[in-house]
Amino acid sequence: MTLRESHVSTPLLDVRELRVAYPARGFRRPPVEVLHGVTLDVRAGETVGLVGESGSGKSTLGRAVLGLAPVTGGTIMIDGEDVSHAARNRRRALAGDLQVIFQDPYSSLSPSLTIGDTLSEPLRASGMSSKDAARRVGDLLDLVHLPSDAARRLPREFSGGQRQRIAIARAIALEPRIIVCDEPVSALDLTTQAHILDLLLEVQSRTGVAYLFISHDLNVVRVLCHRVAVMSGGEIVEWGDGDTVTSTPSHPYTRRLLLASPVADPKEQARRRTLLHAAKIESATAMTVMEEKS
Structure with a gap:
């Protein structure tokens, strides 16, 4: 990427x-x-x-x-x-x-609506005909690499990653x-x-x-x-x-976030833990100074 x-x-x-x-x-x-x-x-x-x-x-x-x-x-x-x-x-x-993609795709999808209905709903609301909406839903599913028969299925039939693909398709449906x-x-x-x-x-x-x-x-x-x-x-x-x-x-706070990210090498991870402790102290000091100035 x-x-x-x-x-x-x-x-x-x-x-x-x-x-x-x-x-x-x-x-x-x-x-x-x-x-x-x-x-x-x-x-x-x-x-x-x-x-x-x-x-x-x-x-x-x-x-x-x-x-x-x-x-x-x-x-x-x-x-x-x-x-x-x-x-x-x-x-x-x-x-x-302006559209949004949420963290939890399952809770943002209606469990009682098929994926086709979910994706076509904003299209129909915008004035698109049923035929054109169905064609657009097919294009959206293709764009997010889901099979065309996904339109006939419910959210519970998909994995977490597939549900997020559906959420992305819904977010781009109106071409935001x-x-x-x-x-x-x-x-x-x-x-x-x-x-x-x-x-x-x-x-x-x-x-x-x-x-x-x-x-x-x-x-x-x-x-x-x-x-x-x-x-x-x-x-x-x-x-x-x-x-x-x-x-x-x-900024010390950003360095702290960076050091908090895990790595596969145990020696590097141990070194990061040492640096992270120092970064936390530096970050806390910097934030205190910023609060006093404000």
């Missing part, structure tokens, strides 16, 4: 100083802010990785882009339009440009310009992960779609992403070229 060159163009997705806060439990307690002025962008045909540990805020950012989290400050621009507080009907209209991929391979075994990453690269090559790829694994984003943003504590602590950030990061 090889990376394609990033396009230099006006951002397709442009997030500026984004803040997200949730109501706090308890009477008259102020809202709890989980994103603190996050800025990033995704260009057409590009893959941007968003990496961090659980609780870092990366999935919240993805939910905010999709209109599923309360934006309390900043802007989210899609193709030049501010959708930070877009109404529900406008959000539905954006479905043609950008897809938010929220941990799309984290629930899969390593071999299946590689197949799905290859498929995402193939789909991007054939359609030109852009990805905002959310993950906790630097090894995964190294394969797929042109640029990478690293999040911790609701802020971006490092942001730059994918190869640089995932191989020779400058």
